[in-house]
Amino acid sequence: MNKILVANRGEIALRIMRSAKEMGILTVAVFSEADREALHVRYADEAIFIGPAPANQSYLVGEKIIEACRATGADAIHPGYGFLSENPVFAQLVKDAGLILIGPTPEAMAIMGNKLSAKAAALKYQIPMVPGTEEAITDISEAKRRAAEVGFPILIKAAAGGGGKGMRVVDDISVFEEQMQLAVSEALSAFGDGAVFIERYVSSPRHIEIQVLGDNHGNIVHLFERECSIQRRHQKVIEEAPSSILSPEIREKMGKCAVDVARSVNYTGAGTVEFILDENLDFFFLEMNTRLQVEHPVTELITGLDLVKEQIKIASGEALSFSQEDLKINGHAIELRVYAEDPQHNFLPDIGVLKTYRTPKGNGVRVDDGFEEGMEIPVYYDPMIAKLITYGASRTEAIARMLRAIAEYDITGIQTTLNFGKFVMEHEAFISGNFNTHFVSKYFNPEERENGNEEEALIAAIVALNHLKKKNNAVLAVPPAEESNNWLKNRKNYH
Template identity: 50%
Template sequence: MFRKILVANRGEIAVRIIRACRNLGIRSVAVYSKEDKNSLHVQLADQRVCIGEGPARNNYLNKEQIVTAALNIGADAIHPGFGFLSENAEFVRLCEENGLTFIGPGADVIDSMGNKSQARKTMMDAGVPVVPGTKEPVYDAETGFVQAEKIGFPVMIKASSGGGGKGMRVARDKEEFEFQFNMAQRESANAFGDDTMYIERFVENPRHVEIQIMADQHGNIAALGERDCSVQRNHQKLIEESPSPAISDKMRASMNKDAVLAAKAVGYTNAGTVEFILDPCGTYYFMEMNTRIQVEHGVTEMVTGTDLIVEQIRVAMGEPLSFSQKDVKIKGHAIECRINAEIPEKNFMPSPGIVKHMHLPAGNGVRVDTALYTGYKIPSEYDSMIAKVIVHAPTRDAALQKMRSALDEMVILGVETNLDFQYQIMRHPVFCDGKADTGFIERMMNLD
């Protein structure tokens, strides 16, 4: 049993991890920047350490500072949450070198899945379906063009080390390929320090469906069903739900099987997500694997009755999974809306500031993950997500109605939010019919 876990994150996910530690009787340590000194995760933790000020690179992305803090305060393990250092193999190795347990997969696994072109190759070799495209990395536009012609236009040019929509460009014909390749490569070099690219067939307006997996150190792997994350803006998810209204029971079983196959192919341990895209013809392809807990993990928890953060900690301590594949039952329907401090009418411009008043929805089957409180100052230095509203009901229609009610009840004053925008989506006929794909938001806003 760990005695003390340092939480290398902030905001609602840090609060979520601290509460899981409490449930297990484990002491928690919060790290924080000076901008976050009054944050909820700092107040809830048993101990706290300031690790700098200013932008994230000076604090939450400072590997050495975080490890030093953990050692000085006597922590046994570090939970990275999501974002920041959660998929940084160097950080994992630094933890291990200093006798700290990293609550997540091993460094080599993160490396193999973090490099998207390497991950594609691994999945091809394992027999997991991937979008037709290159198997080897591409380093220049000339080589890329030859491959693009073999694949057939339009193509998607992607950064091997990419994520969050960076280093991604579509080339619809050969005339624009060189320009788009060079732009994507430049973005990748600037964002990730890596100009390695790969190319695949561009699937127009697919569905985005991902499978949650948990694996222990004893060879046990379980898939916990899917989440549909198709409602996105600029490749950033806005709404997630489970089960997906887009797939059949037969496809669900096949995707779960392929997700487990993918995890086995890389010797995966702890929580992870295997992401697929589903084309308009109903064919799915492996897209990538996220080697961490996801923002939307609560959706899976609601329909499976699991606690994925507690399970992560138990697995990191060397314990076997508390459930097997046959124990996983999907019950009812869950939907999550991400609430951001931003102004949709002004191209989703961030809206930091002081929360003057707030009221959170509650009731049976309603969950709000947040670090907000009245008087809290939302800083401008970090991501604009401030809450996740999650509902659970016996059917999708009932879940939709419950989410409308929850959003209608929720009040946040002092900053602008996307609450009204999310409410509009919950009443939009395309979404209500379960037919929203990754191009839905763009079409919705153009129509408006």
């Protein structure tokens, strides 16, 4: 492998290129009209334009990626995460073009890309499943009967789904039909596939995932777990490794199950097996992500491995250089996704220019980003600015470092999730480890917090106003909260 084309953008493109450079491998960046000045374009050995700003006209067009490989002489493609990273059609396109995809086979991708076929594969190894249906449900009467058997509340889920789309919680049979129709309609709209299935609803779940690596010689290992329960809109915001709640016995069982899930499809490369953990600490298979995860740095920090380098070695035909017994957990790592979002307004995306952008430094702090001061946050892509990761000998030290790093991270011009991260790090539920995927809805109420802060602000305003009036009769004016969000101010311009 001499030259890798990175079929992605932003922080993940840079992260892949840095590992490739350390391995002496040349890199090619692809870029859309919106990313002409992006950092990954400047960093790569070569860069090639692939189309207009919208992703469906550039980063999501597989044929353009293949053409870029041919034009630059790249012999391998790293898809990163998102975009084409879990697209089996693209994986087959790469294979047919005689190129190397740094990822799993198209067959493994296809099986694990559908929740029903993934469940069927995992069942070969008796992996624990949430009680429910093992096939798509289309007949309403049959669906109602099966739902009654499973017991309410139940969860209707899209077979091809993700990110909470095509998902409905149903508490009572009287609204089942309506909710099923909504789930099918949303699944069709989002994924072009209306297949849905039913599961028992786990009311207080924790989201635990296991990192796996498999080579082309039959070796598969797990790299322990990541706790991913702090979420908004069913999407992760904060992750940590290891989980504060798993015992060594549960960790070992989950790890073995994750390896078996990967083995069920002869998995190669880096992948993640996701589980939900209920209040009784029983775990159930959820799905498998057939790519590198956003949160992979926390695993790297506790294992000392570079997952991108391992992916490249595996794709080059090398066998894993370590066994399961060689792997140990060292210390604790936490990641905060720094999004251009406004937590005070339901995590709405924000847009604008990074007027100030200064990252934290120091021992145990890592920042994976793709921006610099003065750059604009484009409206076309995921609003993540950076991943802020801290590492410590203990969870307590990692939390303390995260708080210090958040305080040092200086971003102006847009709203971000930094203050939300501070809120989580200081919350008793997070500190104690007693939390689940409902953390945001249960504890983070911006209205209450805003009202609580209003009293302090009012007192400060009165004191300041009296002081200014004594000096020059000045009048203080405080803009409405909504005006601080650029996306809200300009939302009529975006569709």
